[in-house]
Amino acid sequence: MFSAPSRRYVWLAAVAVVSAAPVSVWAQQDSGSSQDPAPPAQTRALRGPRAQVQSVTVGAxxxxxxxxxxxxxxxxxxxxxxxxxxxxxxxxPNSNLATTKHRIAFRNEQIKGIRINQYQTDPAVSRVVVDLNGPVRYTWDASGTRLHIRIRGDQAATAKPPSVPALTAGVQPTAVPVAVGSSGTLVETGSRVASGSSITAGAETAIMRL
Structure with missing residues (x-):
């Protein structure tokens, strides 16, 4: 009389256990994906097809x-x-050298020489080194598969500071002997009167600035 309800209870419990198992599996998968983020854009780009460096030349x-x-x-x-x-x-980045030329014998006011090598193989990085005589400025632009690096001398960094003009001693005033009571005497402004002398301004006495 009480056996039917007992069987119904057992069946419901079994269904509950079976349906709970997939929930646990999905939770583990989601936890694992959160610990393995997608690589950054630069890393993904390095995994693509590699470019071949066909030539490196210098012009002007x-x-x-x-x-x-x-x-x-x-x-x-x-x-x-x-x-x-x-x-x-x-x-x-992401390039291999396809040229066998590893040095360029070029010299000018800014450049001593140019070297080319395979800096890394994994990830692949080709490197061009420009040995310099002094500070430079540079810009670069690209047109398709042609890359241009324009090098200019940094005149601001190499400019010499302006020289300070040397100071010269000023002209010292000279003592002008003047006779007491004399008239018609011409004395230059800035001159010193000799010791024991004086100037008496009369009708014919003038002091001029020369």
Whole structure:
């Protein structure tokens, strides 16, 4: 008489246990994904197809030397100035060297020489180093797969401070002997009267500023 309700209770308990298991599994999966965030945009870009650095040449425009880097894919360079010794470092992320030329014998007022190498292989980074004679300013622009770095001498950093003119001693006034009671005497302004002398202004006495 009481067996039917007992079987119904057991069946409901089994359903509750089975349905609870998937909830636990999904919670574990969500917890794991929160600890493994997506890589940053720069890291994802480095995992794409690599560019090949086909050539590095140097030319000039009306204002100074221009470095041209030709690659198989458009690149965004990372450029910095490094001291001791002074040089301009141009990193090309996600790229491999396809050129066998590792030095460019170019010299001018700003540049001593140019070096090219494979700085890293994983992640791949090609590097161009411009050895400098002094401080420079630079700009860069890209047209398709051609990258241009324009180098200018930093005149503000190399300008010499203005020289201070030397001071010369002023002209000392001279003592002018004057006879007492004399008339028609001409005395220059700034002159000193000799000791024991005096000037008596008369009708014919004048003091002029020369």
């Amino acid at each position: 425009d009306d204002y100074g030397p221009v470095l041209e880097i030709v690659t198989t894919r458009p690149l965004t360079p990372e450029i910095q100035t490094v001291q001791n010794p002074l040089r301009l470092v141009i990193d090309l």
